[in-house]
Amino acid sequence: MELIKYPRYVDESKCIACNACAEKCPKKVPSEYDTGLAKRKAIYVPYAQAVPLKYCVDPETCIYILKKRCGACVKKCPTGAVDLEQQEETVALNVGSVILTAGFQPFDPSQFDSYGYAKHPNVVTSMEMERILSASGPTGGHLVRPSDDKEPQKIAWFQCVGSRDLNRCDNSYCSSVCCMYAIKEAVVAKEHAGDGLDCAIFYMDMRTHGKDFERFYDNAREKQGVRFISSRVHTIDPVPNSDDLELRYVDENGDIQKEVFDMVVLSIGLETSAQQRALAKKLGIKLSDNHFCQTATFDPVATSRKGIYVSGAFQGPKDIPQSVIDASAAASAAGEILADARGSQTKAKEIVPETDIIGQRPRIGVFVCKCGINIAGVVDVPAVADYAKTLPYVEYATDNLYSCSQDTQDNMVEIIKKEKLNRIVVAACTPKTHEPLFQESMINAGLNKYLFEMANIRNQDSWVHKNNPELATQKAMDLVRMAVSKVALKEALKESELKINQTAMVVGGGVAGMAAAQSLAQQGYETHIIEKSDHLGGQALNIYKTTSGEDVRSKVKDLIKAIDQDKRVHTHLNTTIAAVDGFVGNFKSTLANADGEYSLEHGVVVMATGGSAFEPDEYEYGNDPRIVTSLQLDKMMMAKDPSLASLQSAVFIQCVGSREPQRPYCSRVCCTHSVHNALELKKLNPDMPIYILHRDVRTYGERELLYKEAREAGVIFIRYELDNKPQVAIKNGAITVNVIDHILGRPLELETDLLTLASAVLPNKANDLAQFFKVPINDDGFFVERHAKLGPVEFATDGVFLCGIAHYPKPLDESIAQGKAAASRAVTLLARKTLHTSGEVAETNPMWCSSCGVCVSICPYSAPTFTEEGPFTGKAQINPVLCKGCGLCVASCRSGAIHLKGFDNDQIFAQIFSLDEAVR
Amino acid sequence: MLEYNDKIREISKKILKECKVDLVIGFRKGSVPMMNEPHVVKNPDDVDKLIWDSHCGINLANYLTERKEKVGIIAKGCDSRNIAVHIIENKIDRDQLYIIGVPCQGMVDKRQITAKFSGEIQSIIEKGDTITVSGNGFEEKLSKTDVLQKNCAVCTHRNPVVYDELAGDLVEEQRGVDRYEDVRAVEAMDSEAKWQYFDEILAPCIRCYACRNACPLCYCPTCFVDESRPQWVGKSIDPTDTRTFHFLRAYHCAGRCTDCGACERACPVGINMRVFTKKLEKDCKDLFDWEAGLTIDVRPPLDIYRPEDPDEFIK
Amino acid sequence: MSDWEPKIVSFLCNWCSYGAADLAGVGRMEYPPNIRVIRIPCAGRMSAKFFLAALRQGADGVWVSG
Known part of the structure; x- marks a missing residue:
């Protein structure tokens, strides 16, 4: 494929992000990142966290590029990185797969006249609100409104702006993320401005269907006092002679209310841009009617063109965790078709033998960087280098123009060898970005890379104290002194290597587990599925059709067949796990079946333990065969039950067992399921009256179209409140449902011959497994992933992954994507074949250990355990493979028995003790 | 409380004879009044040396760490709570123990009684709530309630928490006691007053570590005050070092201290170091609804992370 | 007293606050130069003994962030 690489006008290999160019650039333009609320220059970094941190030129505003005048940035750049003559290039790549993450x-x-977004400065979008609330935003996180910088007293949020709307725009789908971000913004706004701030969210349905979102919603409403008003506001009227805004809306009692707000935030939706649509066309992939990339339930990241995969919001509006899951799943899908090519382009590195420094007196070398003028413009660098020479054990100190340049690095290697230095301090930018680079040079000089320390005299000194050169120089000297005293105590640390068993185990043979197993196998790894029942398939076998009309059973059977035929997948039915030994790369599980126990060695494990339907304990469930759960209705449909077509009416009750105090989460799938089943019933008999009694209809994303279709088909939706639930009675052989109509405020009595209860999704109990693999379970019984947003398919414990309903209730496509994603994350470990531990890990001294077990209890990574044999039986030991070097155990150890290499007590103390004049 | 004696001896004899335990840890009469000594009985015929009265304030849980034998132990409320802490912290196995629980009505404060008399106290006789103190030329009756150890006066867990057998009927727990009046008084001080208060109460400290040695929680092979690399704290009686010692020791007891009073009782110069441990005890109660030693199944709050841990202080 | 500036020692978590302090530099924010940062691998590494040692050295304030 051919790529067009647009010119950056800055040579990335030379730019050191010193900001000299932007300082001189005369052209100020609105910053896109700050949504126009602040300015940037024509040469700029889009935002402070940009990777790589390199400047670029905006050709549409640069005076030189437009008029061939100026060029101040070229002159000012200390490294000659700016090249305004750069041209567009075409890059040819030979790839086996493409993943689209176009966003x-x-x-x-602005197209909504009645909101006057373009006219009223205090009508802002949610994106603008994000910047106003951000500590790094244009107001430094101080909540003020744009028109007059006044601190607002009342803010309103409007939901579904550009979503669920065919009147004023063409986006009939739900954008899925806006309810949650609006609540978050309201809560953050209250945190910034204090409880006095009034936040009101105007909504149609609150859709907090994500993991732990419902709790956040409950807290915002009940504890933080955010107001939620079920109303769609038509018009914003400016209040004459002020910057305030008046809203008129119909409240839940049907009365018209008038209320004045200081600001209105429009919770804008997500859509596919014209550019993205053009890209799809160029690549020849199909988009849905809503211009999102078309995918299938059982192949959720594959586009219509083979080898091209999609992830993120280009596939449909979705939040961060789902985007991250998709991304891993797409990587897995690409990995499956490219498995043979894995590792074919890697090169081996040359190894320089390491000098043994044990017994040597410290010989410290200090390199103080000028970073062009970045440091030297403020800090007196030669004076700092001279000062370093006076410090104990410092044998060599010098300054460099650019410490990170290749020639300086080569030079550093020579100096280390020539001066026989055995410890190095670099006073320069920040270890966060440059430590690995300097350590590389140490390795090249034969020194252990842990005999190193950096003094941060740029990011945390010259850059932040530019008006105080004297004190900045003093601070640099202090930081160098502290680094020198620490590095003198540093030791050469060893990184051990450990083989990773190339076999994977998947616990649970439902759709998510099978998807994970299939992907692992297709990427070349032997995989064992452990299933406690006598068949694969799990809950999916109970589901009738997907929302796009695919027959689930036959699709699941295809998947089972594919699993059965794959020689690398070994299925263990009627099998449970009795015990687990070991850790990442080297697990040994004891499996149990009717014939006894046997063991399985594996390198990774995927938890796909699934869930089941809650058995309702209300609404007369169990007292009449016509009162069924959603899955029971599916069963009737699968069996083509003739009674369905002749029903007089059907009623659905939503949130049965979900969003209740004892189970305060949304089961995510039930709204769509009921709406879909209602439509299936309408297909059988279009005249059948159907009522869905709900609390909010949560047909998120493109599922919203089903909701619309159902309304058009005549399905009647009635909202009820938790404190006024529908009443079901069986009277004279008839089922009656009483509910208060939310619009009329009147009680309704519905007589029905089919009452479907949309019952909650429960996680399967997996407490034993959680203990075996040392992974946590939350109050609702779902596993707790490493990070709710960024680590949704893995645990904090290495080598253990999760997918499917074990994580949270989810529909089939999301379960399959998560299964593939878990496989992808597992492969990142398996493909390495060996594990390298960090040198900076904790270690116990068993002589000092009192066996109290605090470390074992407190470590989030399960690294400490009690020694089971030998002279130190009962004392704690730390597995360096699992240790992340956080030092939690070290600080918690009362007995002082744990040492953290690289950040040991005496090393930190050395820094504290050498603060000296810095604090006197 | 005296009526426990027979029962304690009976149980001890039985469990030693039946080889349920290798030894029984209890008290014997001390050589001077009000100073009972911990005593280990190994022979069933020696159980008559074991006694129980209102001078058994030493916390016997302190004698359990690193024991390999099967141990019988006599435990009042606080001892039993410290035994629970020991079990959680792997100091001893529940299966190794036969706990003879003693419902307690408080131990008397030797210092308070001594201070009431100018002459040497030669004998103390206890009957119900009445304590008859006599010496050369004087004899006086005191009410035990008036001379309780300070921690016993505000104790709300007089009955043992874990035990195998009881030496007497459970007693009624004290209700409506204000456990933290002293702590609140310190909390209410401004920084300067607080500093002065700390300075004053710690001024007499001679760094003898009697408090540490009497405390069942202080079982580390090497105490931080004895470490030299790094040297956390100086060895002198410099006020900063003394403060460091007391503050850090208190932190080490957070969520584990049962306010048994052994530290204060052991102090030769009468320092009220319980005010530090009690502050942390109060915090654990307020923040985590936790009292140490009431269970052998849950680790103290500072040993574990839970999503619902309070975090309002992070703002 | 008006010229008095407290000397502050801060212990910053490598993964968040230390990075944030770096970002403050990238954003050229200015703050007074009376703070000395000690990088720790996690705020969980922080020991009460470090506070006391820093205060004892003469620091007027200790700031832990992570």
Whole structure:
């Protein structure tokens, strides 16, 4: 494929992000990142966290590029990185697969006249609100409104702006993320401004269907006092002679209310841009009617063109965890078709033998960097280098123009060898970005890379104290002194290597587990599925059709067949796990079946333990065969039950067992399931009256179209409140449902011959497994992933992954994507074949250990355990493979028996003790 | 409380004879009044040396660490709570123990009684709530309630928490006691007053470590005050070092201290170091609804992370 | 007293606050130069003994962030 690489006008290999160019650039333009609320220059970094941290030129505003005048940045750049003559290049790549992560564009609300977004400065979008609330934003996180910088007293959020709307725009789908971000913004706004701030969210349905989102919603409403008003506001009227805004809306009692707000935030939706659509066309992939990339339930990241995969909001509006899951799943899908090519382009590195420094007196070398003028413009660098020479054990000190340049690095290697230095301090930028680079040079000089320390005299000194050169120089000297005293105590640390068993184990043979197993096998790894029942398939076998009409059973059977035929997948039915030994790369599980126990060695494990349907304990469930759960209705449909077509009416009750105090989460799938089943019933008999009694209809994303279709088909939706639930009675052989109509405020009595209860999704109990693999379970019984947003398919414990309903209730496509994603994350470990531990890990001294077990209890990574044999039986030991070097155990150890290499007590103390004049 | 004696001896004899335990840890009469000594009985015929009265304030849990034998132990409320802490912290196995629980009505404060008399106290006789103190030329009756150890006066866990057998009927727990009046008084001080208060109460400290040695929680093979690399704290009686010692020791007891009073009782110069441990005890109660030693199944709050841990202080 | 500036020692978590302090530099934010940062691998590494040692050295304030 051919790529067009647009010119950056800055040579990335030379730019050191010193900001000299932007300082001189005369052209100020609105910053896209700050949504126009602040300015940037024509040469700029889009935002402070940008990777790589390199500047670029905006050709549409640069005076030189437009008019061939100026060029101040070229003159000012200390490294000669700016090249305004750079041209567009075409890059040819030979690839086996393409993954599209084109993202979305936020909806532009200027087209809505009645909101006056373009006219009223205090009507802002949610994206603008994000910047106003951000500590790094244009107001430094101080909540003020744009028109007059006044601190607002009342803020309103409007939901569904550019979503669920065919009147004023063409986006009939739900954008899925806006309810949650609006609540978050309201809560953050209250945190910034204090409880006095009034936040009101105007919504149609609150859709907090993500993991732990419902709790956040409950807290915002009940504890933080955010107001939620079920109303769609038509018009914003400016209040004359002020910057305030008046809203008129119909409240839940049907009365018209008038309320004045200081600001209105439009919760804008997600849509596919024209550019993204053009890309799809160029690549020849199909988009849905809503311009999102078309995918299938059982192949959720594959586009219509083979080898091209998609992830993120380009596939449909979705939040961060789901995007991250998709991304891993897409990587897995690409890995499956490219398995043979894995590792074919890697090169081996040359190894320089390491000098043994044990017994040597410290000989410290200090390199103080000028970073062009970045440091030297403020700090007196030669004076700092001279000062370093006076410090104990410092044998060599010098300054460099650019410590990170290749020639300086080569020079450093020579100096280390020539001066026989055995410890190095670099006073320069920050270890966060440059430590590995300097350590590389140490390795090349034959020194252990842990005999190193950096003094941060740029990011945390010259850059932040530019008006105080004297004190900045003093601070640099202090930091160098502290680094020198620490590095003198540093030791050469060893990184051990450990083989990773190339076999994977998947616990649970449902759809998620099978998807994970299939992907692992297709990427070349022997995989064992452990299933406690006598068949594969799990809950999916109880589901009738997907929302797009695919027959689930036959699709699942295809998947089972594929699993059965794959020689690398070994299925263990009627089998449970009795015990687990070992850790990442080297697990040994004891499996049990009717014939006894046997063991399985594996390198990774995927938890796909699934869930089941809650058995309702209300609404007369169990007292009449016509009162069924959603899955029971599916069963009737699968069996083509003739009674369905002749029903007089059907009623669905939502949130049965979900969003209740004892189970305060949304089961995510039930709204769509009921709406879909209602439509299936309408297909059988279009005249059948159907009522869905709900609390909010949560047909998120493109599922919203089903909701619309159902309304058009005549399905009647009635909202009820938790404190006024429907009443079901069986009277004279008839089922009656009483509910208060939310619009009329009147009680309704519905007589029905089919009452479907949309019952909650429960996780399967997996407490034993959680203990075996040392992974946590939350109050609702779901596993707790490493990070709710960024680590949704793995645990904090290395080598253990999760997918499917064990994580949270989810529909089939999301379960399959997560299964593939878990496989992808597992492969990142397996493909390495060996594990390298960090040298900076904790270690116990058993002579000092009192066996109290605090470390074992407190470590989030399960690294400490009690020694089971030998002279130190009962004392704690730390597995360096699992240790992340956080030092939690070290600080918690009362007995002082744990040492953290690289950040040991005496090393930190050395820094504290050498603060000296810095604090006197 | 005296009526426990027979029962304690009976149980001890039985469990030693039946080889349920290798030894029984209890008290014997001390050589001076009000100073009972911990005593280990190994022979069933020696159980008559074991006694129980209102001078058994030493916390016997202190004698359990690193024991390999099967141990019988006599435990009042606080001892039993410290035994529970020991079990959680792997100091001893529940299976190794036969706990003879003693419902307690408080131990008397030797210092308070001594201070009431100018002459040497030669004998103390206890009957119900009445304590008859006599010496050369004087004899006086005191109410035990008036001379309780300070921790016993505000104790709300007089009955043993874990035990195998009881030496007497459970007693009624004290209700409506204000456990933290002293702590609140310190909390209410401004920084300067607080500093002065700390300075004053710690001024007499001679760094003898009697408090540490009497405390069942202080079982580390090497105490931080004895470490030299790094040297956490100086060895002198410099006020900063003394403060460091007391503050850090208190932190090490957070969520584990049962306010048994052994530290204060052991102090030769009468320092009220319980005010530090009690502050942390109060915090654990307020923040985590936790009292140490009431269970052998849950680790103290500072040993574990839970999502619902309070975090309002992070703002 | 008006010229008095407290000397502050801070212990910053490598993964968040230390990075944030770096970002403050990238953003050229200015703050007074009376703070000395000690990088720790996690705020969980922080020991009460470090506070006391820093205060004892003469620091007027200790700031832990992570």
